[in-house]
Amino acid sequence: MEIILETNNLEKKYKDYKALNHTNIHIEKGTIYGLIGKNGAGKTTLIRIICGLQDPTNGEFSLYGVSNNSSAITNIRKRMGAIIETPSIYKEMTARDNLIEQYKLVGMPSLEGIEELLKLVGLEGTGKKKAKNFSLGMKQRLGIAIALASNPDFLILDEPINGLDPQGIIEIRELILKLNKERRITILISSHYLDELSKIATHYGFLDHGSIIKEISSVELRKKMEHKLIVKVENAKEFVKYFEEHNISYEVMDNTTIHVYGKYNLAKFVNELSKNNLLVEDIKEQEESLENYYINLIGDGNHA
Amino acid sequence: MLRLFNAGFTRLCKNKLFWLLTLFSACLAIFMIYTQYGNMKNYGDTIEVEQLMLNYSTMIGIVMAIFTSLFLGVEYSDGGVRNKISIGHKRIHIYVSNLIIVTITSIFSYILFFIVVAIIGIPLFGTITIAISKLLMLLGCIFITIIAYSSIITFFAMLISNKTITAICCLLLAFGMTTTALVCFNKLEAPKTIQEAILLEGETKIKEVPNPKYPSEEKRKVYQTLLDVNPAGQMFQLVGKTVTNLNILPIYSLGIIVVFTGTGLVLFKKKELK
Numbered sequence: 001m002e003i004i005l006e007t008n009n010l011e012k013k014y015k016d017y018k019a020l021n022h023t024n025i026h027i028e029k030g031t032i033y034g035l036i037g038k039n040g041a042g043k044t045t046l047i048r049i050i051c052g053l054q055d056p057t058n059g060e061f062s063l064y065g066v067s068n069n070s071s072a073i074t075n076i077r078k079r080m081g082a083i084i085e086t087p088s089i090y091k092e093m094t095a096r097d098n099l100i101e102q103y104k105l106v107g108m109p110s111l112e113g114i115e116e117l118l119k120l121v122g123l124e125g126t127g128k129k130k131a132k133n134f135s136l137g138m139k140q141r142l143g144i145a146i147a148l149a150s151n152p153d154f155l156i157l158d159e160p161i162n163g164l165d166p167q168g169i170i171e172i173r174e175l176i177l178k179l180n181k182e183r184r185i186t187i188l189i190s191s192h193y194l195d196e197l198s199k200i201a202t203h204y205g206f207l208d209h210g211s212i213i214k215e216i217s218s219v220e221l222r223k224k225m226e227h228k229l230i231v232k233v234e235n236a237k238e239f240v241k242y243f244e245e246h247n248i249s250y251e252v253m254d255n256t257t258i259h260v261y262g263k264y265n266l267a268k269f270v271n272e273l274s275k276n277n278l279l280v281e282d283i284k285e286q287e288e289s290l291e292n293y294y295i296n297l298i299g300d301g302n303h304a
Numbered sequence: 305m306l307r308l309f310n311a312g313f314t315r316l317c318k319n320k321l322f323w324l325l326t327l328f329s330a331c332l333a334i335f336m337i338y339t340q341y342g343n344m345k346n347y348g349d350t351i352e353v354e355q356l357m358l359n360y361s362t363m364i365g366i367v368m369a370i371f372t373s374l375f376l377g378v379e380y381s382d383g384g385v386r387n388k389i390s391i392g393h394k395r396i397h398i399y400v401s402n403l404i405i406v407t408i409t410s411i412f413s414y415i416l417f418f419i420v421v422a423i424i425g426i427p428l429f430g431t432i433t434i435a436i437s438k439l440l441m442l443l444g445c446i447f448i449t450i451i452a453y454s455s456i457i458t459f460f461a462m463l464i465s466n467k468t469i470t471a472i473c474c475l476l477l478a479f480g481m482t483t484t485a486l487v488c489f490n491k492l493e494a495p496k497t498i499q500e501a502i503l504l505e506g507e508t509k510i511k512e513v514p515n516p517k518y519p520s521e522e523k524r525k526v527y528q529t530l531l532d533v534n535p536a537g538q539m540f541q542l543v544g545k546t547v548t549n550l551n552i553l554p555i556y557s558l559g560i561i562v563v564f565t566g567t568g569l570v571l572f573k574k575k576e577l578k
Contacts, residue, residue, distance in 0.1 A: 048578070051389065051390035052389045053389060053577040054576045055576075075392055077389075077390060077391060077392035078392035080391075081390075081391070082391075084390065086383060087383065088382065088383030088384060088386060089382060089383070090378065090382050090384065092319070092320065093318060100314065101311050102387075104310045105311040105393070106307070146387070156390075
């Protein structure tokens with residue numbers, strides 16, 4: 001799978017404060033990568049560096065395989081679109097004029113496609129209304145349209161649903177899914193709204209204190225969040241053969257702990273195991289939400 | 305960089321501030337002609353039309369400070385700069401294109417003023433009384449000084465990310481330069497001697513005495529240099545046609561352009577943007 005963005009031990013220091021600390025992320029083509037982290041975790045700093053607004057203190061990153069230390073990095077950015085914190089729109093201009101401005105900036109040969117873009121983001125009927133009079137959701141959608149003007153294949157959205165009402169959140173979510181499915185645009189989306197991200201992301205990167213503490217696909221994550229049994233045993237290896245033979249979804253965590261995914265009757269399950277001479281020392285049920293998973297992952301927050 | 309110019313001029317044409325500046329330039333020309341025509345009719349003053357044509361240059365610095373700081377300030381407040389960088393424009397191109405756009409706008413504003421004065425003023429006050437070559441030289445110097453002004457104001461507008469602070473700084477700077485130029489100009493204009501009335505044997509006699517406020521030769525050199533280096537000072541000298549050496553002013557202006565644009569480019573390249 002082609003990697004669109006990769007960072008290698010990226011570091012950013014502001015005087016004595018480390019905003020990014022050996023950050024490593026990998027974004028594959030065609031994915032929606034949800035960058036999760038609480039406020040101040042380093043999400044926006046990472047995005048600013050990728051977009052060229054700031055330089056890393058140490059480490060490097062590559063976009064489409066081009067290193068940030070190469071002079072070609074500026075040119076390769078023409079393949080991406082971004083909204084960093086707030087959308088870049090001229091508030092005294094209409095939605096159409098903002099797009100004309102962007103078309104000229106990216107060097108589009110004609111203004112064809114502007115109407116289609118406005119339609120895509122649901123702003124076709126805004127006419128002469130200036131962007132300063134738009135709602136927050138409309139501004140975000142216009143920002144996305146501007147970011148799409150150059151037909152990018154990589155879109156970076158920094159906190160795109162901040163401050164939006166529920167309707168606005170749904171509109172942005174549907175738009176992101178549409179862009180990913182219909183236009184095959186790879187999307188990096190940062191947010192601290194876990195619930196929202198869980199509805200669209202195909203991959204996750206959990207950022208805490210400037211470090212990526214876990215990268216995981218949504219498939220793996222769903223598996224981890226499934227209803228599961230945490231089984232404590234003397235020797236995990238003895239159980240593997242049984243689970244394989246009986247098509248039981250499991251994961252050996254260490255020599256004495258196995259996670260068994262799915263819903264089982266606890267008494268029957270233990271009884272079946274003991275019939276096969278597999279003795280369980282302890283067993284408990286657990287169901288995890290993304291929120292719990294995240295909290296467990298960052299622990300007490302002392303990852304610095 | 306052509307894309308940046310294309311987009312920049314498109315934004316300029318749709319910018320209310322630009323049209324206000326255009327209107328201001330034309331109205332100022334008409335207002336000056338109107339007041340001078342009144343002076344000619346009522347008091348029999350002789351009006352030199354070329355003087356009217358040059359007059360705008362004394363205030364263009366302040367006009368440019370307002371226009372440039374607000375026009376470029378929007379680049380930060382509305383996210384224009386970060387958008388341009390994130391879609392792959394080089395910082396050096398962004399800086400230079402903005403400098404060129406505001407310079408061309410300022411020169412356009414001056415030319416518009418000049419044309420309105422020429423079209424209405426020449427039939428009213430008569431033709432230009434100085435040699436055309438001299439007028440063109442003065443205009444050339446004014447345009448170079450406008451570029452120097454632009455490079456100073458652009459420097460601040462591109463390095464300060466806050467639109468309000470940019471506007472305040474640029475205005476204070478423009479007023480500061482104008483005030484400094486006026487102070488220097490007045491010091492240099494002080495007469496060498498003044499008349500003093502003395503009572504001698506019951507009679508009052510007028511005696512020429514050295515002016516204590518007349519600056520020493522060394523101080524005169526300092527004031528003259530300050531006047532020559534300062535774009536506002538250059539404008540006062542060009543309008544008053546008091547320039548001792550017309551060739552030196554463009555050299556000072558070029559120095560300002562090189563220093564401010566060079567430093568601005570280096571600092572803007574390193575600037576951490578949000």
